[in-house]
Structure formats: structure tokens, C-alpha cells
Amino acid sequence: MEHIPSFFHRRVTRRDFLRLLGALAVTLPAWSLAGRHAHAGQTNARRKKGIKGDHDLVVAEGADPYATTVRAVEALGGMGRFVRKGATVVVKPNIGWDRAPEQAGNTHPEVVAALVDLCRTAGAGRVNVFDVTCNDARRCYDTSGIREAAEAHGASVYLASDWDVVKARFAYESPMEGWPIVRDAVACDTFINVPVLKHHGLTRLTIAMKNLMGVCTGSRGTIHQGIGRKLVDLTDFISPELIVVDATRVLLRNGPQGGNLADVEHRDTVLASTDPVLAETFACSLVDVDPDELPNLVEAKARGLGRPDLAGADILRLKA
Amino acid sequence: MNMNRLVRLRRFSQILCLVLFVYILWSTTYPLSGLLPPETFFKINPLVMVMTALSGRVGLVGLSAALVLVFLTLVFGRFFCGWVCPLGTMLDVTARLVRRDRWRRSLRTGRMRFIKFGVLFFVFVAALAGIQAAWVLDPMVIMARFVSLNLIPAATRTLDGAFVFAMTTLGLREVLIDAYRWLRESFLGIQVPFFAHAVVILLFFALILSSVALAPRFWCRCVCPLGALYALAAKAAWMRRLVDICKHCTLCIPRCRMGAIREDMTYDKGECILCMDCVYDCPQHGTRFGIIARLPERRTESGPGISRRNFLFLLALPLATLGRRVFAGTPARAGVIRPPGALDEEVFLDRCVRCGNCMKVCITNGLQPLMFEEGLEGLWTPRLVPEIGYCEYQCTLCGQVCPTGAIPRLGVEEKKRTRLGLAVVDRSLCISWAHGQECLVCEEHCPVAEKAIKVTERRTPSGAVVGAPVVDPELCVGCGICQNKCPARPDRAIRVQPLSA
Numbered sequence: 001m002e003h004i005p006s007f008f009h010r011r012v013t014r015r016d017f018l019r020l021l022g023a024l025a026v027t028l029p030a031w032s033l034a035g036r037h038a039h040a041g042q043t044n045a046r047r048k049k050g051i052k053g054d055h056d057l058v059v060a061e062g063a064d065p066y067a068t069t070v071r072a073v074e075a076l077g078g079m080g081r082f083v084r085k086g087a088t089v090v091v092k093p094n095i096g097w098d099r100a101p102e103q104a105g106n107t108h109p110e111v112v113a114a115l116v117d118l119c120r121t122a123g124a125g126r127v128n129v130f131d132v133t134c135n136d137a138r139r140c141y142d143t144s145g146i147r148e149a150a151e152a153h154g155a156s157v158y159l160a161s162d163w164d165v166v167k168a169r170f171a172y173e174s175p176m177e178g179w180p181i182v183r184d185a186v187a188c189d190t191f192i193n194v195p196v197l198k199h200h201g202l203t204r205l206t207i208a209m210k211n212l213m214g215v216c217t218g219s220r221g222t223i224h225q226g227i228g229r230k231l232v233d234l235t236d237f238i239s240p241e242l243i244v245v246d247a248t249r250v251l252l253r254n255g256p257q258g259g260n261l262a263d264v265e266h267r268d269t270v271l272a273s274t275d276p277v278l279a280e281t282f283a284c285s286l287v288d289v290d291p292d293e294l295p296n297l298v299e300a301k302a303r304g305l306g307r308p309d310l311a312g313a314d315i316l317r318l319k320a
Numbered sequence: 321m322n323m324n325r326l327v328r329l330r331r332f333s334q335i336l337c338l339v340l341f342v343y344i345l346w347s348t349t350y351p352l353s354g355l356l357p358p359e360t361f362f363k364i365n366p367l368v369m370v371m372t373a374l375s376g377r378v379g380l381v382g383l384s385a386a387l388v389l390v391f392l393t394l395v396f397g398r399f400f401c402g403w404v405c406p407l408g409t410m411l412d413v414t415a416r417l418v419r420r421d422r423w424r425r426s427l428r429t430g431r432m433r434f435i436k437f438g439v440l441f442f443v444f445v446a447a448l449a450g451i452q453a454a455w456v457l458d459p460m461v462i463m464a465r466f467v468s469l470n471l472i473p474a475a476t477r478t479l480d481g482a483f484v485f486a487m488t489t490l491g492l493r494e495v496l497i498d499a500y501r502w503l504r505e506s507f508l509g510i511q512v513p514f515f516a517h518a519v520v521i522l523l524f525f526a527l528i529l530s531s532v533a534l535a536p537r538f539w540c541r542c543v544c545p546l547g548a549l550y551a552l553a554a555k556a557a558w559m560r561r562l563v564d565i566c567k568h569c570t571l572c573i574p575r576c577r578m579g580a581i582r583e584d585m586t587y588d589k590g591e592c593i594l595c596m597d598c599v600y601d602c603p604q605h606g607t608r609f610g611i612i613a614r615l616p617e618r619r620t621e622s623g624p625g626i627s628r629r630n631f632l633f634l635l636a637l638p639l640a641t642l643g644r645r646v647f648a649g650t651p652a653r654a655g656v657i658r659p660p661g662a663l664d665e666e667v668f669l670d671r672c673v674r675c676g677n678c679m680k681v682c683i684t685n686g687l688q689p690l691m692f693e694e695g696l697e698g699l700w701t702p703r704l705v706p707e708i709g710y711c712e713y714q715c716t717l718c719g720q721v722c723p724t725g726a727i728p729r730l731g732v733e734e735k736k737r738t739r740l741g742l743a744v745v746d747r748s749l750c751i752s753w754a755h756g757q758e759c760l761v762c763e764e765h766c767p768v769a770e771k772a773i774k775v776t777e778r779r780t781p782s783g784a785v786v787g788a789p790v791v792d793p794e795l796c797v798g799c800g801i802c803q804n805k806c807p808a809r810p811d812r813a814i815r816v817q818p819l820s821a
Contacts, residue, residue: 254769295758
């Protein structure tokens with residue numbers, strides 16, 4: 001018995017036992033409260049800051065995705081308008097698929113790299129790049145080239161975790177009420193939505209609003225039922241400060257992941273805007289699609305989420 | 321104390337090999353950037369390599385490496401069992417924990433040691449008859465399955481859980497999140513793997529470890545077919561135990577973990593695993609190991625002494641198994657989805673050694689161990705369970721880590737054309753077909769560039785038009801991502817049927 005450490009055979013007195021119970025009675029509810037707080041839902045405090053660009057939409061054309069992106073954002077008023085010093089910025093590209101840049105299933109890595117650079121130059125404290133992917137996340141991050149490009153320019157690129165979420169809360173009744181959203185997408189100072197324009201079987205095209213499904217975890221397949229309404233509510237919840245649409249090369253058929261280079265055409269265009277409806281409507285015109293074919297765009301127009309008329313908007317076209 | 325230098329050296333080697341073994345399996349994951357090939361310990365395993373090659377009538381890459389081990393055994397004896405084998409090390413560690421008293425009497429295994437030769441013989445005759453039975457009791461396979469399907473999942477689950485607990489409940493997210501993200505992408509792997517009925521694999525492993533209650537290394541003395549193979553080779557080994565001074569104190573006899581030292585102080589060279597204990601147990605310091613010109617052996621051991629009746633019995637067993645296959649016509653059924661490019665079912669069952677490498681490496685965790693769904697022969701072979709994980713279109717990992725080529729190494733383009741099954745839409749469950757709602761999640765995820773899932777316009781009773789999925793059997797490769805992502809519950813509305821179903 002002498003080998004056994006003394007605390008194993010120390011007698012537990014009644015006092016000891018009651019003390020233990022008392023300690024548990026204090027700590028357990030505290031833990032459970034802390035846990036509940038960690039899982040509490042929240043509304044987005046960042047919403048409706050109302051930052052405007054110098055133009056409603058900038059359409060930059062150029063063969064170099066990096067330079068074109070820089071020109072588009074600068075023409076809109078510069079990144080300093082959206083990112084204050086020390087800010088935590090989310091750059092949310094589409095990294096959904098295990099596809100190479102030329103297959104046009106994901107945002108072009110150079111577009112992402114340009115935005116990361118602009119954020120860093122504007123003084124961002126931290127630039128987070130992530131996506132909740134459809135294929136295996138490691139393969140998507142690697143094959144898309146986005147991990148390498150964004151990390152090389154100083155971004156934190158990481159895989160989203162399904163426990164690290166907040167539940168979406170809405171001021172109105174929403175089918176997205178309580179949906180788990182990656183915490184960092186909400187807990188940031190600036191959210192930059194960087195979709196790639198491409199074909200989609202259900203929504204005809206996937207652009208900015210559909211790209212936001214990449215901040216949702218959970219069983220995302222059910223978002224597809226009544227998708228227009230859900231994507232608009234999601235866009236309203238996240239309220240990205242800046243939307244940069246990658247239309248450098250466009251997957252015209254067999255989206256959203258493609259794979260066949262014959263389905264890809266060059267448009268050499270990058271759009272920058274603060275208005276998701278205007279950006280998406282213009283993007284439709286790039287590929288000759290009627291905006292009314294997009295259920296989310298129809299819903300967004302009806303809800304007044306942005307301006308749908310290309311004719312009345314202040315659109316700056318430039319060549320990079 | 322420099323006295324037990326050799327014992328310490330042996331222990332160092334054992335721990336190094338065990339760590340290496342676990343490291344190799346731990347790094348058997350995307351993107352396979354480990355320092356050593358994932359199948360290293362199988363390629364140097366003559367039992368698995370020779371018997372699989374023999375039963376399949378094929379030359380296997382790695383056969384030569386395995387034969388090098390046999391050659392080394394011809395020089396040094398059963399060093400592999402004492403210095404390398406990770407299962408042997410686990411048994412030693414367990415024995416040390418359970419049998420604190422080294423003097424505790426062991427079961428006198430005596431002639432029970434011939435059981436392992438019987439096992440080896442059975443495996444050999446089965447291989448001649450075209451049936452690969454080496455996997456059943458091969459120590460490397462047993463250990464690998466335990467490490468890949470029990471140990472690593474348990475370790476990663478515990479670590480991951482501890483981090484998540486600290487970050488959510490304890491509120492340490494800001495402090496730990498960056499370290500956690502780094503860990504997840506390097507050491508932990510992205511997902512905590514789950515394996516169906518892994519507990520059965522654990523119980524099997526625990527049963528083997530519990531044999532130390534009978535005698536330390538009971539498994540190695542009496543059961544292990546790889547040990548038997550090495551024992552046969554070791555009988556001819558150059559290096560041997562030399563006793564210069566002996567006062568017949570017999571101290572070494574009960575302390576020999578292999579029970580290799582006889583009452584007359586001679587020893588069985590085939591049983592000695594060169595643990596070096598007897599060198600230091602000898603109060604006379606009169607025992608050593610060395611290479612010396614042949615000593616007159618006082619008693620010669622003549623291999624596995626089995627009777628003619630036993631021989632015929634052993635011969636009959638595998639032949640009977642074969643006969644059942646040939647005459648009863650075992651259906652090459654594969655009522656399950658096999659990994660991409662897996663050999664024809666009957667060949668696959670013989671080639672697969674059930675090491676679990678493919679399941680460990682599977683990037684989506686979709687490859688799962690079978691129980692008896694494919695009959696007794698299918699035990700612990702891999703199947704794809706699309707509900708858990710689909711076959712990633714451009715991933716070729718399982719073929720790259722298979723030690724025997726049961727799953728071939730495919731190039732990416734070849735893999736993308738390789739069929740695993742065929743997806744079938746169940747229109748009575750489909751959200752679009754049965755409920756007239758928009759969905760097309762399956763079509764969205766279909767990785768085939770031309771889309772194996774086509775959209776057909778369907779008019780719902782209320783007059784609305786929705787797109788509904790239809791599978792093109794010409795294009796579908798059966799990867800199962802549609803089944804994995806289908807939002808219909810509890811049963812998925814699109815399911816992959818195995819090829820032969």
C-alpha cells in the first residue's frame with residue numbers, strides 16, 4: 001500500500017464532500033451559462049453602415065486580374081473607404097470546388113490577392129479568408145490557388161469549423177432565422193464579398209448573393225428550397241460593405257463547378273460595387289442572361305435591396 | 321549502470337519503431353506529405369507480401385524488401401519480433417503493466433508453440449490454393465488497423481474536443497483559435513474520423529493484448545504466423561546465444577519472455593527474439609550473443625513436428641474453403657460500393673489485407689470497414705458509405721496507400737473515369753419529383769464536367785415548373801456526392817447502387 005500516493009486513500013470527510021458539492025453548485029451553472037452565451041444567436045451589429053462609393057458600380061476591363069481588381073476598387077473610392085486602420089476584414093471568395101483557376105469554378109486567386117493587398121495597404125489589422133466549401137476544404141483551398149495567393153499577401157487563410165458559429169437573428173420573420181453562420185463572418189469590421197460569375201443549374205447564375213452560402217454551415221441543401229427568399233435574407237443579414245465580382249473568365253455551362261475548359265469564356269472584367277442588386281444585374285448582362293431568371297435577384301428587387309436599373313445608375317467603365 | 325546496454329538499445333529500437341509506425345499512419349492523410357511511404361511496414365512484411373503474391377499469382381512491388389527482411393533473419397535470427405514489431409512492443413508494454421513481477425509464473429507453452437507453425441502452414445496452403453488468409457492474424461495488419469481505426473480517431477477526437485471545450489465553454493476562443501486552426505490543418509487533420517463498429521476492431525486487439533496474462537509474448541510464442549515464418553528462418557541464423565559460464569542456476573529459464581531456454585540450458589534458436597534479457601539476468605555474466613563456428617548442439621529441433629494426420633487435416637481445410645468457392649459458386653457479389661478501381665470482387669477479397677490504410681487516408685472518411693455484410697470473407701474490407709463521405713472526384717489517395725494493389729494506383733484522369741456504382745433517383749422521396757419544390761442540390765454537386773445528372777422540367781400539380789434530376793447512366797461514375805449532399809431525410813432521394821447490383 002505504501003506505493004499508493006496518499007491522496008488516493010485519504011478519507012473523505014463529510015465536510016470535504018459538502019465542500020465539493022458547493023463548488024460544483026457554483027461552477028456548473030456558470031459553465032453552462034458561459035456555454036449558452038457562446039452559442040447565443042446574434043443580429044449583425046455591422047449592418048447598414050451605409051458606406052457609398054464614388055460610383056454605383058465600377059466596371060474594370062483588363063487582361064491582368066490583379067491590376068484590374070486594384071483599378072476597380074480604386075475607382076470606387078479606394079479601399080480606405082471600407083477598411084479603417086486596425087480593422088478585421090473578411091475577404092470571402094468562392095472556394096467551393098476542387099477546381100483549378102482556369103476552370104472558373106472558384107474566384108480567381110489573383111483577384112483575392114489584390115483585395116488582400118489593398119486591405120493591408122489600407123491598414124487592416126487582420127484579413128481573414130475562408131469559405132465553407134462543397135468539396136473537401138483542403139483540396140479546394142489548394143487546387144483553387146487561393147490559399148497560396150492569399151497567404152503570400154499576408155492574409156489568414158483557414159478552414160471554417162462548424163462549432164465556431166453564431167445563429168442568425170432577424171428583425172423580421174425569416175426562413176434563415178437561427179441558421180448557423182461562421183462566427184468570423186459576423187464578428188468583423190468589414191466584409192468583402194468576392195464571388196465569381198458563373199452558371200448555376202438552380203439559380204441560373206451564381207454571383208454575389210449565392211456566394212454568401214459559403215458563410216453558412218449546417219445542412220445547406222435545404223437552403224435550395226425557396227432559395228430566392230433565403231439568399232436575400234442572408235445578404236441582408238451579412239450586408240457586405242463591398243462586392244467585387246470576378247468575371248475575368250466565366251463558366252457559361254455545367255456550373256457551378258464545371259471542369260471542361262470549353263465551357264469557359266474570357267470576359268476580362270472585374271466589377272466593384274456596394275450594391276448587390278446592381279452588381280448582379282450588370283453581371284447578367286455580361287453573359288446575356290435575363291436578370292429575372294435569377295430567383296434571388298427577383299426577390300431582392302421586390303424587397304428594395306438595391307437598384308436594378310442599369311440605365312439610371314452611375315456606372316463607371318474603365319480599362320485597366 | 322552501463323550493464324544492460326543491449327537491453328536499453330533494444331528498448332530504444334522498439335520505441336523508435338512503434339513511434340515510426342504510428343507516425344506513418346498518422347501522416348497517411350491528405351496530402352501524403354509524410355517522410356516515409358504509407359505502406360512501409362507492409363512492404364517489409366514477408367508474410368503479407370509473399371502470401372498475397374502467391375495467392376494472387378502476381379509479383380508485388382515490395383516483395384524484394386520483404387525478402388531482405390528474411391535474409392536479415394537468416395543472419396541475426398528473429399530480431400524483427402524483439403526489436404521492430406510494433407505489436408510485440410505493445411505486448412511488452414502491456415506485460416510490464418499487468419505482470420509487474422517478472423518472476424510470476426507463466427503458462428508453460430511447451431509444444432503450444434507449434435500452433436503458430438500450423439497457422440503459417442494453413443496460410444501457406446491456402447495461398448497455394450489461391451486464397452489469401454495471411455491478413456487474419458498478421459501482426460502488422462492487426463496493429464495498423466488498431467492505430468488507424470481506434471487510436472488515431474480517439475486521440476484526435478480527444479484533442480479536438482479539449483480545444484473546442486476550452487474555446488466555447490471556457491471562453492478561451494481568442495487565445496486558442498489560431499493555434500487550433502494551425503493544429504487542425506497540420507497535426508489533427510481536418511475532420512475527426514469516424515469508423516463504424518470500430519469497437520469490434522478494438523476488442524479484437526484487446527483480446528490479443530490480454531494474452532499476456534497467460535505468458536508475456538504468448539501471442540508471439542504460439543499464434544503469430546509472421547513470427548512462425550521468422551522462426552523457421554531463424555533456425556538457420558548465424559548469430560546465436562553463447563553461454564560461456566553456466567552454474568545451472570536456471571535463473572534465465574522462467575525469465576525468458578519467449579520461453580526459449582530449455583531445462584537442459586540449451587535454447588530454441590527459432591524462438592529467441594534477441595531481447596537480450598538473459599545476457600543480464602545471468603549472475604555469472606556468462607551469456608552473450610555472437611557469431612561463432614557451429615557448436616555441437618545437444619539437441620536438434622526438427623521444425624514443426626506435425627503428424628501425417630495433422631498435415632492432411634491442415635491441407636484439407638483451405639482446399640475445402642476453395643472447394644466451397646469453386647463448387648458452391650461463391651457469388652462475386654459486392655453488394656457494397658468498393659473503393660475506386662478496386663479489383664474484381666473475388667480477386668479483391670484475396671488481395672485486400674484489411675490494413676485499413678485506405679480508410680485512414682480517405683479524405684471524406686467515406687471508406688468504412690465492413691462487418692459481415694459481404695459474408696465472412698468480407699470482414700474489415702473497405703466499402704464506400706456515401707452518407708458518411710463521398711468519393712472525392714479528383715482524389716486518388718486510397719490507391720496510393722494500398723500495400724498490395726487491391727485498390728490500384730490510378731492517375732487523376734483515369735480515376736475520374738472510374739466507376740464505383742450508379743446513382744439512382746428515388747422519385748418517391750425526391751424533393752423536386754415528389755414535392756414539386758426547387759432543389760437540384762445533386763445536380764449542383766455532380767462533379768462530371770458534362771453533368772451526369774440532367775435537369776428535366778416538371779410541372780407540379782399547382783402548375784408551377786420545377787427542374788427535377790435525372791441520372792445519365794452513361795456519364796455517372798457513382799462517386800456518391802449526390803447522395804452525400806441530398807437534403808432529403810431520413811432516406812436520401814438519390815442513392816448509389818453498387819456496380820454488380
